[in-house]
Amino acid sequence: MRPSGRSFNEMRAVSLERGVARHAEGSCLVKFGDTHVLCTATWDETTPPWLRGQGRGWVTAEYGMLPRSTHQRMKREAKAGQSGRSQEIQRLIGRSLRAVVDLKALGERQILIDCDVLQADGGTRTAAVTGAWVALEDCCRWAVRDGVIAANPVVDSVSAVSCGIVNGAPALDLDYAEDSTAQTDANFVITGRGGLVEIQATAEGAPFSDEQFAALLSLAKEGCAGLAARQKAAFE
Amino acid sequence: MRPSGRSFNEMRAVSLERGVARHAEGSCLVKFGDTHVLCTATWDETTPPWLRGQGRGWVTAEYGMLPRSTHQRMKREAKAGQSGRSQEIQRLIGRSLRAVVDLKALGERQILIDCDVLQADGGTRTAAVTGAWVALEDCCRWAVRDGVIAANPVVDSVSAVSCGIVNGAPALDLDYAEDSTAQTDANFVITGRGGLVEIQATAEGAPFSDEQFAALLSLAKEGCAGLAARQKAAFE
Amino acid sequence: MRPSGRSFNEMRAVSLERGVARHAEGSCLVKFGDTHVLCTATWDETTPPWLRGQGRGWVTAEYGMLPRSTHQRMKREAKAGQSGRSQEIQRLIGRSLRAVVDLKALGERQILIDCDVLQADGGTRTAAVTGAWVALEDCCRWAVRDGVIAANPVVDSVSAVSCGIVNGAPALDLDYAEDSTAQTDANFVITGRGGLVEIQATAEGAPFSDEQFAALLSLAKEGCAGLAARQKAAFE
């Protein structure tokens, strides 16, 4: 039995709310249970200097946590600088989104995603990837609607979910209570069509076996299929 | 006629929502129209080193803006460092709150307020002071309820409002459109009982006169009286 | 009775010495009693990037304190970074000077004022504003004299003074001993013609009343009128 009473393959309540940021070209407030992340997308008619003149665009992301999004207050990143963990997560978000964008079709433009955690209860990076895609799609639809670009460069959806070995058994979408005691912790990024984009699996104590990993991968596919359906629904 | 259609002494729609942050000891999501600030209060059983052994507590604040809270995306403060403006505002919030807390009664403890702007449309610092007080009071009521402290050390409420000379006429609670064209811009921090805590008035172009300043002060008193009533209502 | 023996509306000995910095286009060593600030003005034939092509110039200021300008040695800002207080003060100085300069007449140029506190005894920001104006005027007169610009873009003088409620009574131009015990502390920036440019009033303990504020404003007008006369005399 999981602390939350969920079954092993049950996700937390998921919500994807668009249009939450008045100034941004795209936005989404994503909730995986008590984990809440505000995602905004900014359309930028320039590319980073190192990409200029190559006829391609770029999608990048930044991630942060509000100081009291966590059980114990964290030091404000504006004072402490970005943590290594934040940098690692924002690199993951950017890579995940670029896997489903036709950068040539985007042209020499950049879309910048900001993911800010308002409240954390485990799985902030997977919620962020999932919400970031909605903000990205929201932004690209705006660009098409406003005539800024002829066609939407987003070619598929992408979402992410965490899985882990908790009390010796595989479980989907860990909350903080599970995450902090898991023996193995894994994050999967999977496209709407089921392609694998990123796998990160870490033994927190003892190493894990092939069979355990296969069980986690199977759970993740199920979870991401559900998330893809919700992402689709958010635009209906 | 103001751009928003408001009369010269009319505030924007104000909302003060408590209990919005699951992990914080006190919290308030404050809205002055399209300006939204998330305020949390953290109870800390220690004081800053420079205050130790003096039998007094401390209340301090930190302020930040999400990168896409603004019309144009701002550089993330985690990367750029805290701006001088942010530091100036958080010092103001801290001073304002300390004016209505009995620091001896608080004892050798600290309350740390975080004010993070989710969306900006002018007046973020005045909304922040107003919401920060609700988070502070929320936190101190929790401390009394939980037996952490015998009596609430908050001795009065405090709120803030901006006023300005816009198109030559005094106006209450400027939004961004007005703020960016005001000839004079002023912020007032006033207690529930009507005492003045802070006045900041700045000529953006031509200097202002005594009469103009008196008109702004009068508007501010009216505005803060209304905010004090709403703060009271938030605890009923 | 004030600690210094001064009457409630009496300023400290004021001195404004021009031409103290051999390399600068304008300079002034300002003394308000034991508070000594070296102000220099640098003429720059370029403007900040965000202002280019708008046909206007800019006046800005930087402020710092020597490590042993204070009773207790402060950490050197070159090592500790600029404090929030220093940033707040230099923004005030810049705003104050821009209020009396015709930026269109200045053209696409910038004047940069440096205010460095050699010795501090309260009121460093008000002394800095007052001396900075002399350095600015000195610099603009040099520019006219050298044919760099056709006419002086400075349209009025500006000075600043602090006032406070000390031992329950209003007092003009607080020194450190008074400043550190004042119940209310206020700074006023006023032009030579008597226009208000900036008001900053802060309750250090209990809130202050309208009547108290009016008394401080009245003292400040008297003080700044005297400073304006001294500024004028510095160019005779």
Place this chain on the structure above:
Amino acid sequence: MRPSGRSFNEMRAVSLERGVARHAEGSCLVKFGDTHVLCTATWDETTPPWLRGQGRGWVTAEYGMLPRSTHQRMKREAKAGQSGRSQEIQRLIGRSLRAVVDLKALGERQILIDCDVLQADGGTRTAAVTGAWVALEDCCRWAVRDGVIAANPVVDSVSAVSCGIVNGAPALDLDYAEDSTAQTDANFVITGRGGLVEIQATAEGAPFSDEQFAALLSLAKEGCAGLAARQKAAFE
């Protein structure tokens, strides 16, 4: 055919040289072909503050690249600060080593591993993990020999290897030429007994399939088995 002429499951020439740093308690110069990493281990009789009093030790790592270890010179990290990539890699190295150390047996002590890339040709992080383990074991054997600790707290070996889909086919131990054109890039950390410690797989362009991932995992097991044998040999 691979650019280097290697077969798909062939590693580069691997060398693990101990005792290369006169001052360090343990050291290893690891070479995977033209990728050379100097690994040192420092025995520290204290633990980080957050771990004190818990009866456990810690193993941590730092990673850096010399500026001209790469084709194009990189900015020196002493001037630019540690990159997000460096932080990500050093966190991986630390986690990998802790998976094979009995931290309770280590006691309240810390072992700090430094991995500095002298020359890079792809796979610096996997070479670093592999060499870091040799430096760690070297250090712990020294500690036992010198009577600093009664028994060696290292319970297994650990090594790492990269695999990827290059020109559509799986390949083991990518060099820079392959790494920069791989469609999928993966890193595996595996213990001497064959347990999985960390999996990181990333689609660089199109997503990858389950079958492709299985092929990479299989190659990695083969590669790490060979590395474990070489690690063992380094102590004979």
Place this chain on the structure above:
Amino acid sequence: MRPSGRSFNEMRAVSLERGVARHAEGSCLVKFGDTHVLCTATWDETTPPWLRGQGRGWVTAEYGMLPRSTHQRMKREAKAGQSGRSQEIQRLIGRSLRAVVDLKALGERQILIDCDVLQADGGTRTAAVTGAWVALEDCCRWAVRDGVIAANPVVDSVSAVSCGIVNGAPALDLDYAEDSTAQTDANFVITGRGGLVEIQATAEGAPFSDEQFAALLSLAKEGCAGLAARQKAAFE
């Protein structure tokens, strides 16, 4: 003929004014012609952590330049961070002073010297060493007078002067015009009794010969003898 009309072995006008900083335990405004440096000494009853418990004290120095002390305004070090040059100079000042202080006699205390260049015209480091010694001696005499320490731990005076090969000929105490065109530039730190404390000689273009170096050393001894006499006179 030198640009200033001085003969090859003639120093600029030197002035050493004590008691210029009201809050500091010792101070000296040193002028070598148009080079003006404000030196203060701070008595500190603690030592740096790495020296504790060894029964010895420490003398250290910090150096900075005001932004407009130079012909072209320099970036403020509070914003740009301390330059490598500033760090190099302050290390030199500290070493020079420690050579004439009995650190055991000082006991577990520290004297911190601040040297801030108000105006620069070449030779700021040599003027700083010379003035710093006066501030140090001033501070130690205060400590004896006030009973803080039984006996003055300063065992000799120390001063510094620059010499160079200018237009092919040796010259003493270079000003900026000479310094920027010198073929060889050297700084000498010499005690009151004539002992050598520090020599720094640098070829700016072609290497220099033994004979040229001997000529510079000879000039420096003459110059420092004169400075030692002035230092002595400053305490009469």
Place this chain on the structure above:
Amino acid sequence: MRPSGRSFNEMRAVSLERGVARHAEGSCLVKFGDTHVLCTATWDETTPPWLRGQGRGWVTAEYGMLPRSTHQRMKREAKAGQSGRSQEIQRLIGRSLRAVVDLKALGERQILIDCDVLQADGGTRTAAVTGAWVALEDCCRWAVRDGVIAANPVVDSVSAVSCGIVNGAPALDLDYAEDSTAQTDANFVITGRGGLVEIQATAEGAPFSDEQFAALLSLAKEGCAGLAARQKAAFE
């Protein structure tokens, strides 16, 4: 008798190995006994902004130490920032090399030398200068060979050695044991033709005399003559 058994004018075993860095245009691993420094040279077809359009090139250097190159592990400079000592040394290396390069002949290009200390046992800066010259010459010969430049702009060799007064007697090429107890410590940079480029001599305790300094200079000339011969041999 010296701790190492060397005679007073005997250098440690010196080795200068070229071609040690596959990616760099020039490189040298220099060893002075147990002091090992990896020097690389990067050819850059641009010059620093402040030099553009003047028809001259530039040679500059950066210096760093690996964290465990020393007896006690040092904090990684990527985390701590460059120390003042590192900056001072890299400025010395750059100056020394520029003294033997015809910067006009180099044209508007830059050569950047990186000196990274792999292992330290005293004299890292002198080893670095000596090895840096080999890397520089190696790089310029490559440039001539590859037709990047018509003629080698290096006009002479340059090397460096330390000398000191140890146990009252002059000694050449101090190792760490001697360096940390020397009464006087000096570094000399001398060209292949015997010209003096830089002298840095520092009294660590008591001042030193003219005679002592002359003895050190004499030893240094002997030492650098030997180093020049080895530098020449490295290209045969």
